[in-house]
Amino acid sequence: MNPSQNYDSLFSKKCFDLLIIASLIGEQFDTAILSELYPKQEELDSLAEALRAGIIEQIAEGDQQCFRFTTQDVRAYFNNQLTNINDDSILRKIISWQLKNFNIAENRIKGFTKRHEEGIKVLKFLLNHPVIVEGLWTDALPLISESLHSLIMSDTVSIWSYEENNATIQCIEYFESKQGQHINMEVGSKCKGRHDNNKQTTKN
Numbered sequence: 001m002n003p004s005q006n007y008d009s010l011f012s013k014k015c016f017d018l019l020i021i022a023s024l025i026g027e028q029f030d031t032a033i034l035s036e037l038y039p040k041q042e043e044l045d046s047l048a049e050a051l052r053a054g055i056i057e058q059i060a061e062g063d064q065q066c067f068r069f070t071t072q073d074v075r076a077y078f079n080n081q082l083t084n085i086n087d088d089s090i091l092r093k094i095i096s097w098q099l100k101n102f103n104i105a106e107n108r109i110k111g112f113t114k115r116h117e118e119g120i121k122v123l124k125f126l127l128n129h130p131v132i133v134e135g136l137w138t139d140a141l142p143l144i145s146e147s148l149h150s151l152i153m154s155d156t157v158s159i160w161s162y163e164e165n166n167a168t169i170q171c172i173e174y175f176e177s178k179q180g181q182h183i184n185m186e187v188g189s190k191c192k193g194r195h196d197n198n199k200q201t202t203k204n
Contacts, residue, residue, distance in 0.1 A: 007019070007055075007077065007078070008081075008084070010053065011046075011049050011050065011053070012046055012049060013086040013087075014043045014046040014086075015046040015047065015049040015050055016081075016085075016086060017038070017085050017086050017087050017090060018034065018038060018043075018044065018046055018047055018050075019047075019050055019055075019056075019078045020078050020079075020081050020082060020084075020085050021034060021037050021038055021090065021094065022034060022056070022067070022069075022078070023069070023075045023076075023077075023078035023079040023081075024079065024082070024094060024098070027068055027069055027072070027075060028059070028066060028067070028068040029066070029067055029068070030064040030065060030066045030067070031044055031064065031065040032064055036093075036097065037090065037093050037094055037097055038090060038093075047067065051067075054070060055069065055070055055071075055074045056068065056069055056070060057070055082094070115151075118151055119151060122147050122148075122150065122151050125147065126143070126144060126147055129143060131143060141159055141172065141173035141182075142173065142175065142182045144159065144173070145157040145158070145159060145173050145174075145175035145182070146175060149175060149177050154177070155176070155177055155178060156174065156175065156176050156177065157174075157175045157177070158171050158173065158174045158175070159171070159172055159173040159174075160172065
């Protein structure tokens with residue numbers, strides 16, 4: 001189909017409005033999201049008009065009824081028709097939905113940025129710490145494990161070394177935050193402590 005075709009006259013008003021909403025959701029959409037934005041759920045069957053016309057197609061995606069636009073040009077056409085939507089009551093729902101998704105995305109970006117900044121602070125702290133600058137490896141291990149704990153807030157943090165000669169990994173530092181306990185292991189020995197079963201030298 002030619003993207004310049006007048007779809008307004010080709011489809012019913014219900015189908016036309018549904019396709020506008022679908023274009024805002026994305027290249028792929030499902031009836032569950034459509035029903036959030038389109039109040040007349042019994043009219044979702046109007047999508048059959050678009051299926052017959054070949055501008056959308058049904059795809060398998062779990063238990064949901066999922067569809068996608070067959071071309072980006074068609075989706076772009078309906079994406080630009082928001083001001084021509086026939087049912088004005090839908091506009092407020094669409095705006096609220098878009099704001100909700102914008103806020104979710106913004107919060108995710110803020111969370112990522114915060115974690116990124118905290119990670120940089122921890123890295124700078126470690127790189128400039130005297131025990132690391134001076135290469136005091138034994139003293140550096142507890143410092144590194146506690147710094148990682150402050151970043152990821154894990155109950156336990158372990159550091160492992162890889163022995164290339166015999167293809168084994170060895171736990172060389174284990175920090176248990178609740179107890180504030182560090183366990184330093186020598187190469188070839190088991191990790192001591194409450195979690196002994198999970199921290200042995202592992203062979204490939």
